[in-house]
Amino acid sequence: MFSKKNNTYYICVFFFSLFVLFLYGPTFTIILLSFQGPDGGLTFPLNGISTYWFEELWRGGSVVDIGSAFKRSIILGIIVMILTVVLSVAAGLAFRKKFWGSNVLFFTTIASLIVPSIVLSLGIALQFRLIDDLTKWIGNSLDISWINDSFQTSLGMYSSGLGAQLTWTLPFGLLIMFAVFNRFDKSYEEAARDLGATPWKTFKEIVLPLIAPSIIGIALFGFTLSYDELARSSQVMGSGNTLPLELRGLTTTVTTPVIYALGTVTTFVSFTVIAISVGFYLFLKRKKGI
Amino acid sequence: MPNLFKIKPSVGLLSLPYSLVFIFFFFIPLVLTFVISFWDYNEYSIIPDLILENYRYVFENCFSFENGVCVTFKTYLSTFMFCLITWFFTLIIGFFVAYFLAFYVNSLTWQIALFLLCTIPFWTSNVIRMISWIPLLGRNGLVNDFFLSTGLTSTPQEWLLYSGFSVVLAFVHLYTLFMIVPIFNSMMRIDKSIIEAAYDSGANGFQILWNIIIPLCKPGIVIGSIFVITVVMGDFITIGIMGGQQIPSIGKIIYVEMSYLQLPAAAANAVILLFLTLLIIWIMTKMIDIRKEL
Numbered sequence: 304m305f306s307k308k309n310n311t312y313y314i315c316v317f318f319f320s321l322f323v324l325f326l327y328g329p330t331f332t333i334i335l336l337s338f339q340g341p342d343g344g345l346t347f348p349l350n351g352i353s354t355y356w357f358e359e360l361w362r363g364g365s366v367v368d369i370g371s372a373f374k375r376s377i378i379l380g381i382i383v384m385i386l387t388v389v390l391s392v393a394a395g396l397a398f399r400k401k402f403w404g405s406n407v408l409f410f411t412t413i414a415s416l417i418v419p420s421i422v423l424s425l426g427i428a429l430q431f432r433l434i435d436d437l438t439k440w441i442g443n444s445l446d447i448s449w450i451n452d453s454f455q456t457s458l459g460m461y462s463s464g465l466g467a468q469l470t471w472t473l474p475f476g477l478l479i480m481f482a483v484f485n486r487f488d489k490s491y492e493e494a495a496r497d498l499g500a501t502p503w504k505t506f507k508e509i510v511l512p513l514i515a516p517s518i519i520g521i522a523l524f525g526f527t528l529s530y531d532e533l534a535r536s537s538q539v540m541g542s543g544n545t546l547p548l549e550l551r552g553l554t555t556t557v558t559t560p561v562i563y564a565l566g567t568v569t570t571f572v573s574f575t576v577i578a579i580s581v582g583f584y585l586f587l588k589r590k591k592g593i
Numbered sequence: 594m595p596n597l598f599k600i601k602p603s604v605g606l607l608s609l610p611y612s613l614v615f616i617f618f619f620f621i622p623l624v625l626t627f628v629i630s631f632w633d634y635n636e637y638s639i640i641p642d643l644i645l646e647n648y649r650y651v652f653e654n655c656f657s658f659e660n661g662v663c664v665t666f667k668t669y670l671s672t673f674m675f676c677l678i679t680w681f682f683t684l685i686i687g688f689f690v691a692y693f694l695a696f697y698v699n700s701l702t703w704q705i706a707l708f709l710l711c712t713i714p715f716w717t718s719n720v721i722r723m724i725s726w727i728p729l730l731g732r733n734g735l736v737n738d739f740f741l742s743t744g745l746t747s748t749p750q751e752w753l754l755y756s757g758f759s760v761v762l763a764f765v766h767l768y769t770l771f772m773i774v775p776i777f778n779s780m781m782r783i784d785k786s787i788i789e790a791a792y793d794s795g796a797n798g799f800q801i802l803w804n805i806i807i808p809l810c811k812p813g814i815v816i817g818s819i820f821v822i823t824v825v826m827g828d829f830i831t832i833g834i835m836g837g838q839q840i841p842s843i844g845k846i847i848y849v850e851m852s853y854l855q856l857p858a859a860a861a862n863a864v865i866l867l868f869l870t871l872l873i874i875w876i877m878t879k880m881i882d883i884r885k886e887l
Contacts (some may be wrong), residue, residue: 311798315693319707322690325766326714329725332735336728352615380706395609404603404612411615417819418623419827419870421844422863429856432639453885457854466618473614526714530867534830550720554834566721581709 330570337563345558356564369549369565376546377572379460379468380530386465387472387525388518394473395480396506412474420471420534427467428538431458456541461540468529475524483517516587523580527573623867628862639856647861668841675757675832675842676825679764683821684814687766687772691813692806694773695780700865708777715770723763723834730754730762755837763835770825772817779813780806815877822877826870 336343340351360369398405415423434457440452457463491513495505533547540548546569555560633642655663662670668798690711698704713724729735730753737749754759783806791801829844843866850859 312697312766315689315697318689319693322686322769323710325878328728329766330714330717330722330822332728333721333725344733346728346731347738390611390614393607397605397611398610400604405605405608408608408612408615411619415615417823417870417874418619419823419863419866421827421829422626422867423622424620425847425851425856425859425863426626427618428851429860430622431623432856433625468617469614473611474663508834516764521718531716531718531720533720534828537830537848544856547720548716550718551830551834554720554724555838562724566718566724569718570721574713577713577716592614 321360324511330566333563334567334570337560339560343560345563356560357568358560359561360568369546372546372549375460375543376530379545380526381391382461382465383468383472383529384522384525386426386469388521390469391473391476391480391521392514394477395484396510398477398481406485412477415448415470416474421537423470424467424535424538427463428458431456431463431539458539459541460543460545464541464545465534466531467535467539468539471532471535472525472528475528476521479517479521479524480514483514487513516584519580519584519587523577526576530573530576531569545547623715626860626867627862628683630864632860634857636854639661647857648865650858651861651865664841668843671840672842675760675764675828676822678761678769679825680818680821682761682765683722683769683772684818686813687769687817688776690769691773691777691780691810695777695783711770711773719767719830720834722767723831724837726759726763726766727754730759741791755835755839757836757840759876760832760835760840762824763831764821764828767831768821771820771824772814775816775820776810777815779810783809812863819877822873823870826873827866 332347336345336347336349337356338352338354339349339356340353342351342357343356394408397513398409438450438454438457441447442454491509492505495509496502500508531547532545533551536545537548537551544552550565550569553565629639630647631643631645633644633646638680650685651665653663653665655661655666686803694704694707694711698707727734731737732749732751734753736753740746740750788801791805796804827844829842829848832840832842833845843862847859847862847866850856852863
């Protein structure tokens with residue numbers, strides 16, 4: 304039926320190739336266009352070849368402080384990655400047995416993936432606004448001087464921004480853990496337990512090495528989804544914008560290939576992270592010999 | 594209650610940090626949104642109250658059709674259209690790609706490699722993937738160059754970029770993966786011997802596709818559809834950028850109201866949007882049991 308000799312097979316290969324071209328083609332055009340000469344515009348033809356627009360980007364040129372936005376995004380991405388790995392692995396272990404509230408938590412996880420991001424972003428912004436009002440009220444009524452003098456807002460990258468991104472990355476982490484434990488052979492653990500290992504030792508010596516490749520996958524989701532996250536954090540980042548937020552602003556103001564250069568740089572960062580993760584994953588798989 | 598004492602407390606407790614994140618950054622914000630949608634506001638602050646004014650404002654002029662359809666209904670209608678068209682194309686393309694990967698690629702290594710190839714763009718920036726259409730679809734873009742040089746049209750086509758067309762194109766470009774993954778997952782669970790049996794009994798390729806593969810993929814199709822439809826329903830970034838900030842969307846209304854600090858009005862819109870989204874999901878999940886599919 305699905306033989307490689309008939310025409311259907313070749314038609315399928317052809318359409319699949321078209322789809323891959325559709326996925327990657329546009330990105331490669333902007334990578335190409337970012338290497339234009341100084342006279343280059345937003346479209347073809349290429350006007351010479353140079354790294355002028357990257358230098359322009361580096362100098363700051365027409366672009367608002369991209370360097371610090373970039374730094375913020377990387378730092379936040381790493382924090383989100385670590386929290387996503389730790390929290391979803393812990394929750395994944397808990398979900399191996401039914402526990403009080405596990406159904407609710409499961410549906411919350413799914414709901415978090417499909418709730419419109421702008422709604423959640425608004426909700427978190429409202430919440431932190433109320434926290435601010437409450438803090439100021441407490442400061443006033445109890446006459447706490449540091450609140451009255453210096454408190455502005457609790458909204459920020461490492462409070463509301465971090466939380467908003469976690470509601471997006473954690474569900475992916477937990478779903479990966481579900482997939483892992485659905486296919487997990489329990490006999491290794493049982494053997495360890497029978498030989499007298501403590502639960503912690505069983506986890507550290509047996510379970511963790513076995514699920515290590517999947518943890519790389521969770522880390523990859525945690526970092527890349529945070530690094531590119533925009534909709535959920537759009538209302539709650541406070542004063543310091545992350546790279547995607549700056550980028551979105553630039554789409555309406557910048558009319559030079561400098562935006563393509565920026566696109567090339569962020570895409571390069573994403574590709575590097577993906578390549579490292581895949582390499583690390585394969586390494587761990589091979590080491591395990593499974 | 595009896596179950597509470599039978600389980601080992603230490604294991605269930607491991608989910609506590611995870612749960613706390615969702616209580617604090619998911620449950621409370623959504624409850625507050627609902628509550629504040631009944632509050633009053635002025636230019637400076639939001640005022641606790643219990644009024645329906647915000648909802649009345651959303652549907653202002655909507656139930657007298659003297660001046661045509663109201664802004665709110667127009668916006669929802671436009672969003673529903675985007676949902677429908679995007680859903681159609683992502684389903685067709687996603688199903689086809691999953692079908693190819695699941696049935697025509699025989700080695701597991703190749704399956705994983707090609708699947709990864711489809712997934713990698715999901716881990717890169719959406720905004721960059723949107724603006725990467727500019728050199729292709731713009732007034733002086735490659736597509737227009739092609740049209741002009743072959744004489745298909747005599748003037749550059751303006752509808753290619755910053756239009757409904759480019760919005761749908763970007764949606765399909767960004768979100769077809771949401772269809773591929775669950776459909777591929779369903780297809781991988783199909784017992785190949787069923788297909789062989791049908792083939793041996795004389796069914797042709799189309800009959801196998803229509804009577805066996807599609808019915809068995811229904812759960813994957815429904816899950817993918819839920820993802821695509823909800824993401825389009827709440828979108829304001831793609832419609833904003835690819836629509837040249839000219840096409841209305843519900844997300845955009847909420848966004849603008851927030852920037853004018855009309856927070857209770859934004860909350861009312863958010864509640865309606867959330868309600869409609871949940872309604873659509875509820876209708877779709879009537880068709881399957883999601884828990885069985887993981």
